[in-house]
Amino acid sequence: MSNNTNRRDFIGYSFAAVAAVGGAASLYGMKQVWDPLPSVLAGGFTTIDLTALKAGEPETFTWRGKPIFVLKKSSDMDDSTRDLIVGSDRYTVAIGLCTHLGCIPAWKKGTWKCACHGGEFDASGHQTFGPPPRPLDLPPFEVKENTIVLGNEGPEYQKIAQTLKA
């Protein structure tokens, strides 16, 4: 009798183990289906020519479907540790999405103001008012002479990312 019970238990556990492996494999497959496609992951490079920028007037570029703010700082704007220095010029490079809920702030008199929930960011991308929990995010980039390529993590990016983490 006890032998029989053990045998049934064993069959039961075996079935449960097979079902668990199959279930986990299915979940992994389903998770993968929802991941971004290779074409989406690959299409992620944008080159920006820095020489075309005017000091004090930020331009918006598109990278991975997101707006990217690039501001060449004018002399009256404060220096920041997140400034990208190319030659003698200082630049703010940031993903142009409010870090609160992802709206696009507009440039108004030296600050980026988000209309949705009133968040404000200064010329260095630092949040100065409202609900945004952190400065504007830094997109990965690489400096090549007078251009930056968004999508690659160059040494200049690493340096600024470090100061942002600190």
Added chain:
Amino acid sequence: MAQFEKANSVGEWLDQRLNIKTFNKVMMTEYWIPKDINFLWAMGVLLATTFGILIISGLFLMMYYKPDIKLAFDSVNYTIMQEVAFGWLFRHIHGVAASVVFLIIYIHMLTGIYYGSYKQGREMIWISGMLLFVTFSAAGFSGYMLPWGQMSYWAAMVITNLFGGVPVIGDALVVWIRGDFNVADATLTRFFMLHVFLLPIVIMGLIGLHFYTLRIPHVNNQSSEDIDFDAEAEKYLSGNKKESKVIPFWPIFISKDLAVLGVFLIFYFYLVFFHYSFAMDPVNFDPADPMVTPAHIYPEWYFLWSYEVLRGFFFDIAGIKAFDIGLIAFAFANGIFFVLPWLDRDSKILPAHKRPLFFIWFWLLVVDLIVLTVYGKLPPTGTNAWVGFFAAVAFILLFVLLPVITKLDQKRRG
């Protein structure tokens, strides 16, 4: 196998195979409903009907809708609205029903709260109902996104961004949900799948569960009286219909439901034909543009209260980021109703007007929800921000105080 004899009618033939007579008794003619209930109990039938309207109108819209970011906007605003005969009608029927269904859900929920219908014995009715509410919200949101207008796009942007608040995996989770780095084609097609298949199927399953949860503890009544349904049903069946406190669902009680349904449908079709625009935000008639945010983003009216709780906390408190407090408050607002049966510490089931403090609590909740809804639509600046803040705090406090209030009511009653 059971014994099968030659059937004399189609009904008999089916009854031998499907036992439809018993099924009919259990579900309809001997499903007992208390006599002492008012028109507010008709909301269930109204909701079932509105859901039916949504499904049927949705099927017709689906025949012309194209879930592709290049085609979606025109397939709705040109093909369905201009070309398809009566396409405009099906869109308005669908859009208005999607809005009105939430009005009825809120009345249904508040009725349950007022009469204590979530209390001991009926917790599963309440929980399955809350699951339905959450699934309806997900269905409403996923459907709102499909026309791919500006408000659709930015609603999707904001809502998917909320998942970024999840600790550690937040950012990766947002990309995973969207299937892209921002809200894009992959997002639209998967939300289309959710809206037209997965969520409706889940809703149907939950409606089945919700009906079933009602069958054992039976429906509550206006005086929250504890009725012995078996004894009362016995009286009714023995011919003592006048003294019995219950009546059968079919064909007696349903006639009252249908009368309320008639009034509701007049109101509903009045909206469909003359005021459909209340369910159509003007901003959504601009095609989605990922590079321009509309000046002022707000959700549909039925999400405004929880949206205002989310953004009500606009400054850091005790070193915690305003963003995180908002998210926690938002999660609280959407989760707290689930545990309502256990926050109510009063051991007796009574309607609110027989529980003095709870009565005040109930109406304060209603007023607070209205304040949150109104201010959720206004720009969050100056005084508005502060009204939103205090209304959000009041909402949380109401639920913190509920166990104390209900216990006090019980004590005073002695």
